[in-house]
Amino acid sequence: xxxxxxxxxxxxxxxxxxxxxxxxxxxxxxxxxxxxxxxxxxxxxxxxxxxxxxxxxxxxxxxxxxxxxxxxxxxxxxxxxxxxxxxxxxxxxxxxxxxxxxxxxxxxxxxxxxxxxxxxxxxxxxxxxxxxxxxxxxxxxxxxxxxxxxxxxxxxxxxxxxxxxxxxxxxxxxxxxxxxxxxxxxxxxxxxxxxxxxxxxxxxxxxxxxxxxxxxxxxxxxxxxxxxxxxxxxxxxxxxxxxxxxxxxxxxxxxxxxxxxxxxxxxxxxxxxxxxxxxxxxxxxxxxxxxxxxxxxxxxxxxxxxxxxxxxxxxxxxxxxxxxxxxxxxxxxxxxxxxxxxxxxxxxxxxxxxxxxxxxxxxxxxxxxxxxxxxxxxxxxxxxxxxxxxxxxxxxxxxxxxxxxxxxxxxxxxxxxxxxxxxxxxxxxxxxxxxxxxxxxxxxxxxxxxxxxxxxxxxxxxxxxxxxxxxxxxxxxxxxxxxxxxxxxxxxxxxxxxxxxxxxxxxxxxxxxxxxxxxxxxxxxxxxxxxxxxxxxxxxxxxxxxxxxxxxxxxxxxxxxxxxxx
Amino acid sequence: xxxxxxxxxxxxxxxxxxxxxxxxxxxxxxxxxxxxxxxxxxxxxxxxxxxxxxxxxxxxxxxxxxxxxxxxxxxxxxxxxxxxxxxxxxxxxxxxxxxxxxxxxxxxxxxxxxxxxxxxxxxxxxxxxxxxxxxxxxxxxxxxxxxxxxxxxxxxxxxxxxxxxxxxxxxxxxxxxxxxxxxxxxxxxxxxxxxxxxxxxxxxxxxxxxxxxxxxxxxxxxxxxxxxxxxxxxxxxxxxxxxxxxxxxxxxxxxxxxxxxxxxxxxxxxxxxxxxxxxxxxxxxxxxxxxxxxxxxxxxxxxxxxxxxxxxxxxxxxxxxxxxxxxxxxxxxxxxxxxxxx
Numbered sequence: 001x002x003x004x005x006x007x008x009x010x011x012x013x014x015x016x017x018x019x020x021x022x023x024x025x026x027x028x029x030x031x032x033x034x035x036x037x038x039x040x041x042x043x044x045x046x047x048x049x050x051x052x053x054x055x056x057x058x059x060x061x062x063x064x065x066x067x068x069x070x071x072x073x074x075x076x077x078x079x080x081x082x083x084x085x086x087x088x089x090x091x092x093x094x095x096x097x098x099x100x101x102x103x104x105x106x107x108x109x110x111x112x113x114x115x116x117x118x119x120x121x122x123x124x125x126x127x128x129x130x131x132x133x134x135x136x137x138x139x140x141x142x143x144x145x146x147x148x149x150x151x152x153x154x155x156x157x158x159x160x161x162x163x164x165x166x167x168x169x170x171x172x173x174x175x176x177x178x179x180x181x182x183x184x185x186x187x188x189x190x191x192x193x194x195x196x197x198x199x200x201x202x203x204x205x206x207x208x209x210x211x212x213x214x215x216x217x218x219x220x221x222x223x224x225x226x227x228x229x230x231x232x233x234x235x236x237x238x239x240x241x242x243x244x245x246x247x248x249x250x251x252x253x254x255x256x257x258x259x260x261x262x263x264x265x266x267x268x269x270x271x272x273x274x275x276x277x278x279x280x281x282x283x284x285x286x287x288x289x290x291x292x293x294x295x296x297x298x299x300x301x302x303x304x305x306x307x308x309x310x311x312x313x314x315x316x317x318x319x320x321x322x323x324x325x326x327x328x329x330x331x332x333x334x335x336x337x338x339x340x341x342x343x344x345x346x347x348x349x350x351x352x353x354x355x356x357x358x359x360x361x362x363x364x365x366x367x368x369x370x371x372x373x374x375x376x377x378x379x380x381x382x383x384x385x386x387x388x389x390x391x392x393x394x395x396x397x398x399x400x401x402x403x404x405x406x407x408x409x410x411x412x413x414x415x416x417x418x419x420x421x422x423x424x425x426x427x428x429x430x431x432x433x434x435x436x437x438x439x440x441x442x443x444x445x446x447x448x449x450x451x452x453x454x455x456x457x458x459x460x461x462x463x464x465x466x467x468x469x470x471x472x473x474x475x476x477x478x479x480x481x482x483x484x485x486x487x488x489x490x491x492x493x494x495x496x497x498x499x500x501x502x503x504x505x506x507x508x509x510x511x512x513x514x515x516x517x518x519x520x521x522x523x524x525x526x527x528x529x530x531x532x533x534x535x536x537x538x539x540x541x542x543x544x545x546x547x548x549x550x551x552x553x554x555x556x557x558x559x560x561x562x563x564x565x566x
Numbered sequence: 567x568x569x570x571x572x573x574x575x576x577x578x579x580x581x582x583x584x585x586x587x588x589x590x591x592x593x594x595x596x597x598x599x600x601x602x603x604x605x606x607x608x609x610x611x612x613x614x615x616x617x618x619x620x621x622x623x624x625x626x627x628x629x630x631x632x633x634x635x636x637x638x639x640x641x642x643x644x645x646x647x648x649x650x651x652x653x654x655x656x657x658x659x660x661x662x663x664x665x666x667x668x669x670x671x672x673x674x675x676x677x678x679x680x681x682x683x684x685x686x687x688x689x690x691x692x693x694x695x696x697x698x699x700x701x702x703x704x705x706x707x708x709x710x711x712x713x714x715x716x717x718x719x720x721x722x723x724x725x726x727x728x729x730x731x732x733x734x735x736x737x738x739x740x741x742x743x744x745x746x747x748x749x750x751x752x753x754x755x756x757x758x759x760x761x762x763x764x765x766x767x768x769x770x771x772x773x774x775x776x777x778x779x780x781x782x783x784x785x786x787x788x789x790x791x792x793x794x795x796x797x798x799x800x801x802x803x804x805x806x807x808x809x810x811x812x813x814x815x816x817x818x819x820x821x822x823x824x825x826x827x828x829x830x831x832x833x834x835x836x837x838x839x840x841x842x843x844x845x846x847x848x849x850x851x852x853x854x855x856x857x858x859x860x861x862x863x864x865x866x867x868x869x870x871x872x873x874x875x876x877x878x879x880x881x882x883x884x885x886x887x888x889x890x891x892x893x894x895x896x897x898x899x900x901x902x903x904x905x906x907x908x
Contacts, residue, residue: 348770349770350766350769350770374772377770377771377772378772380770381770382767382770384763384766384767385763386763389762389763389764390763390764390766390767391764391767392764392768392781392782392786393764393786394785394786400764403768403771403773404771404772407768407771407772407773407774407777408771408772454767454771
């Protein structure tokens with residue numbers, strides 16, 4: 001491919017941002033080429049400069065940024081443009097026609113007050129003089145091509161009438177309609193469920209094969225890389241550390257960081273031996289006659305969100321049964337909207353139970369009063385999804401972690417609880433000095449560890465972890481999960497572990513429950529559910545999960561297509 | 567998240583509210599803030615040191631050398647001239663600042679506490695209480711403050727008032743109009759903050775509503791209050807001046823008040839006496855301008871999207887990596903241990 005002229009040639013690009021704390025360099029001397037008709041994946045942890053690189057290519061840097069170096073874009077007509085020195089009207093003409101962008105959140109990238117067809121036509125009419133009818137016809141055509149059924153009718157509908165995956169298809173259609181030479185996709189599947197993600201990745205593959213565009217995909221998901229990319233560029237701390245063909249990179253990574261990154265990716269099947277060992281322990285305990293009372297029992301659990309103004313409510317959970325025994329980790333898996341978070345919130349008394357029965361540590365949650373539930377709260381820990389928002393930003397980490405002690409009268413104030421707080425921070429492997437820092441002064445992983453410390457502050461019998469690692473980078477995620485594992489061994493709490501990532505759940509959970517539209521479709525040990533899934537939904541879920549191995553992933557893709565055609 | 571290794575805490579002086587914002591500002595925004603601060607500070611100083619600075623008392627009509635005389639043009643004795651009533655304009659200009667500052671403080675203090683408290687409770691608890699309070703606040707919002715102030719002035723002291731009566735009338739009427747503003751702003755912030763995960767996490771811990779409201783929600787919802795406080799103070803000055811101008815203000819013998827002086831100078835303007843109208847008018851404009859400049863710049867600076875920054879060119883790559891952070895945490899732990907040993 002090297003004999004072809006590259007569509008984008010980035011040469012020694014540096015970008016700095018002016019911030020309140022002085023200037024920060026986001027990219028440092030990156031040199032990178034994108035060839036026609038190839039998918040280049042840029043991977044790296046958050047803050048490594050991968051998004052900034054993409055935004056420089058399309059000239060969408062904020063005013064506070066200064067770029068140095070050259071980004072030369074090859075246009076369809078054969079002209080060359082140095083984006084760093086192009087601005088205003090010229091740049092506007094290039095955008096859309098020569099290079100287009102697909103954003104992470106399709107729901108915010110589409111304007112909610114205009115029909116989708118209008119929005120696609122808008123892009124066409126911004127560049128070429130075509131009649132409105134003609135533009136509309138082109139919109140229908142491209143929507144059909146990206147796989148929106150009944151495109152001729154649906155073209156008049158508004159974004160909210162489409163599902164999340166369809167919205168992302170429309171955004172991609174918007175990008176494809178002018179047949180640009182290059183599409184930049186910034187985390188295009190991060191906000192989507194795995195089954196939908198697989199479809200969008202298929203579509204991007206078609207963009208390369210059928211529309212003959214080059215695609216730059218930015219992602220932190222190594223599975224996505226293995227599935228889609230032809231070539232991979234690894235970024236680390238603003239520098240490009242490694243560039244290789246996808247097979248070569250996965251087979252023999254050269255840079256230390258790439259190796260660490262690949263090692264950190266969780267695989268399905270990693271936690272099976274551990275779960276088996278614990279199952280044996282538990283059987284022994286039962287054998288010794290220690291009858292264990294389950295910590296949580298749910299029978300026909302129903303949770304309804306009240307409707308507004310007389311409209312009937314929305315039933316998020318429809319008759320779910322499960323039990324969690326002391327010391328056991330139940331992994332709850334499902335896509336967004338499956339009701340998994342609702343179950344976790346109901347267990348913590350944040351959402352009322354509307355039907356059936358759920359007993360948490362001996363208290364019936366159906367119609368429970370806050371006054372009766374309050375004493376139990378010291379036995380329940382909760383770890384939130386986003387560690388950035390789950391701490392009061394005006395209190396130090398120490399004060400935040402001390403809150404449970406103060407609220408339950410075990411300490412007068414934060415100084416009183418200092419010793420306990422230090423012990424807790426130590427148990428989550430954070431230095432004591434961190435107690436005096438404010439939440440924003442910690443990185444995502446450190447914050448989530450502090451959040452774990454707060455969750456286990458009162459030695460709870462039950463811990464509810466709601467997607468505790470989904471906001472973290474893969475490498476950080478691995479360490480937080482490891483820590484979680486150690487803490488669970490040490491404190492032996494029962495745990496509901498909510499996640500959308502099968503591989504993560506597999507690492508930690510003794511048993512796995514799969515939710516679909518508020519109903520439990522499958523439950524069993526990790527080996528049962530992931531090794532030999534019975535329900536077609538679980539099979540599809542498992543097959544959709546991309547694995548970080550291009551060869552293996554190609555096989556899995558075949559299998560998924562088979563499943564889908566059935 | 568890009569989180570730099572924590573730098574040392576800035577000295578206390580640099581973390582104080584307005585100074586912190588000033589240090590963040592650049593260019594035009596810094597100038598706006600600076601000019602606003604200077605004007606406001608001058609007026610404050612003038613109010614505090616009025617007895618020392620003013621050449622005469624606010625109601626003084628004569629000195630040892632006899633009566634000042636009416637409508638005397640600016641001269642060495644009376645820098646700003648004298649009014650139709652025979653007062654020294656400069657002295658009333660200076661003493662007037664005292665009245666203005668008092669009315670600002672009163673108006674802000676009275677409305678701040680009630681408005682913020684109501685907003686907090688209404689936003690956090692919600693339900694029917696919230697709905698009623700919002701409707702009431704909207705109704706009051708539609709009420710013209712000057713009309714209210716006139717009614718207040720009549721109620722408090724029958725229209726012609728002494729210093730305290732006049733100030734109270736202006737401050738209270740402003741309070742009534744500004745409580746809804748504090749209320750709305752605080753409520754909107756509280757509603758936003760209420761859904762943040764850290765509030766839920768305190769709920770899960772089992773904290774009481776009172777504790778959540780005052781420890782977690784309140785302090786996170788006060789971001790935009792400084793802006794409203796400056797607008798509130800400016801509005802108070804204007805209302806007091808308006809009251810004085812239409813004749814419901816403070817008697818010249820009980821305090822100096824710019825609006826009253828303006829009222830008295832209407833006839834002067836036509837007869838070519840410019841100094842009696844110019845200086846009190848200027849005083850009102852400056853007081854309001856100074857406060858508004860401070861308020862607007864604080865608002866712009868508080869919002870990262872509106873804040874201008876110095877053009878950037880260099881800078882260092884920030885360590886955002888896990889490995890580096892691990893090392894960082896390790897060294898921290900080491901130093902921690904050493905400290906413990908020592």
